[in-house]
Amino acid sequence: MTTWPGYQPLKRTLLATLTGQVLEIGAGKGANLPLLPPAIDWIGLEPNPRARRTLSQAVAAAPGTGARRVLDAHAESIPLPSASIDVVLSTAVLCSVDNVSAVLAEIRRVLRPGGRFVFLEHVAAPPGSALRRVQRMIAPITRVVDRGCDPGRDLAPEIEAAFAGVDLTHYTAPGLLKIPFIAGTAHR
Template sequence: MCTCGRKPFHPERRAAWSEHFFAWAWSRATTPLEKSYGRIKDKLFADLSGEVVEIGPGAGINFRHFPAGVHVRGVEPNPFMHPYLKAAAEESGLTLSLDGGHAEEIHLPDASVDAVVSTLVLCSVYQPELALSEIHRVLKPGGKFYFIEHVAATPGSLMRRAQDFLAPAWRKIGDGCNPNRDTASLLRAAGFGAVSIEERHIKNPFIIVAPHILGTATK
C-alpha cells in the first residue's frame, strides 16, 4: 500500500454510546428510506461486479441492490454496525469481509478493486479529500466509484443559509454529518478521468438533507 509521504490519519473515535445508539437508530431508519432511494440504487448498481469496496456501509441496506457474485469489503468504523452488516450480507447471499477502519485509510493495495460504493457517507467522513484520494488509489484503472450523497444547497439560497446555521448542531445529532458539504466540487477535483454527476431532489424526511447528487467517477 502506497502511503506516499502522507501524514498518518488519526481519527478521533466517536463516543461508544453514541456509535451504539446511531447503529441502532440507523438500522431502523434505512428500510423506510428505501421508498425514496431503492429504485435509484437498483439502476445505479446494476453493473457492479468483482471486488467491491463499500465505505460506510452502515447496516448494509445497499447489499440487496448489488448483483449476485460480487465480493464486498465493508469499510465501517462503527463496530456496532458490524452485526447488522453480517446479517444483511447473509440475507442477500453476498460474501463480505469487514474492515473496522476509515475511508481516509483503506487497508488495501493500490489498484486492487473493481468498484467503490458510497451512499450518504462523504457528508460524515472526517477528511473527504483524503477519502476520495484513497478511493481513487484502490481502484483499478477503469474502475468506478458509485455514489449517492446529499450535498450543500446553492450558495446564497435560503436552504444553504439554513444548512450553514444548523450544521454545528446537525453534526452532533447526526453522527458527524455535514449538511453543507460541497461534495460535487470535491469529486471533480479528485483526479478521476470521467465524472458523471446528476443532481436530484430525493424525498427525505430531513428537510436540510438536500439536494442529492448521484453518479459515477471513473479512474
C-alpha cells in the first residue's frame, strides 16, 4: 500500500497532467476548477441541476485561457462524438453513477486513441474487513442522503476490465475510518 499523500495533494498531482481537450464527468460545483492547468479546453458534465448552476457560475468566474463549457447529462450517455476527447477526469464520481460499466464504456468511446482516463475514487474496503461490512450496510442510506454515493464499490477491477493499460495505485486514508482510495490513469 502506497503512503497516502492527502486528498488535495493527490488531486493536484493528477490534475497537473491534464492536457488538450478534457472532459470532467460529475464535475459537481466545480471544486476542481482552481486546480486545472490554464491552457486546457475543459468540458464539465453534471446532471444535478443545482450543482450545475453553481458550476456554471464558477466556470464564468474561473481564470484560464482554454475554452470552458458545461453539459447537462449523465456519464452513462455522454453527448459528445466518439474519439473527440484527450482526457476524461473523474474525482469521487464512480461511487455515485447508476451504471459503472456503462460509464466506463462511454469514457472509452469519447476518448481519442491514446487518450487517458484520469481518476481518483474511494472504493470498497478489502473483502472480509469490518469496514467493508459497514460500507455494505450504510450504502442504502448514503445512496439517498449523499448524492447517490455507494461507498462499497470495487472499482479497480471494473476499470481494469474496461481498459487495456491501467496504471493504478491503492491508498488508505489515515484516520478512524481508514477509507480506501484508488488513483491513476487508464489508457485508451
